[in-house]
Amino acid sequence: MDLDRFDRQLLNLVQQDCGQTADRLAEHVALSPSAIQRRLRRLRESGVIERESAIVDPRAVGRPTLFIVSLQVERERPDLMAQLRKWLAAQEHVQQAFYVTGEADFVLVVTAPDAETYDALMGRLVSENPNVARFTTNVAMSVVKRGLTIPVPLEE
Structure with missing residues (x-):
């Protein structure tokens, strides 16, 4: 889809506050x-805007702890990878999951109310996904920046 300057301006603005x-x-x-409404509808229908959501303060809803997880698998067989992806996507505590290059195969962002809840999730991850070789966890001490905004240049 070709985006003109107006589309690009709208995308930047709705990413700040939809x-x-x-x-x-x-x-x-x-x-x-009315022209803005038509353009936004077209951007949604074409999939440029995938979805819209509210950004919630994790502390306000009892999820103050953020875990960054590096996950390694034993084998990258397509069926085993698909099973793991499906499992990760279904977990409410897994906020984001990325299939990556490098030492880890996946990097996860996990939110939980406490370490016990996180530990139970990771126990289930290992027991329900025998292809998981190992994982390492970093606990976020503070959040410097949080967001999903994609900078959209006004000119291509």
Whole structure:
């Protein structure tokens, strides 16, 4: 899909706050609110905007601890990898999962209320996925930056 300058401006703005009204967005983009609504609908329908969500303070909902996990597998057989991917995607505590290059095969971002909950999750991971060879855990001491914003240049 070709994105023009207006689309790119809208993408940057809705990534900052997807709850903005078309009227509010029109204050920043030289388009009418109805034109903005049409463009946003097109961006959603074409899959450029995959989904919209709220960013919640983990402490406010009892999930103050963030774990960064490096996971190694025994074999990269397609069936075993698909099983592990499916398992990871189904876990509510796994906030993000990346298949990566390097020493680890996956890097996970896991949120949990405490170390015991995290330990139980990792116990299930190992017992339900025999292809997992090992994992290492880092506990986030503080969050310097958190987000999923993709910078969209105004000009291509």
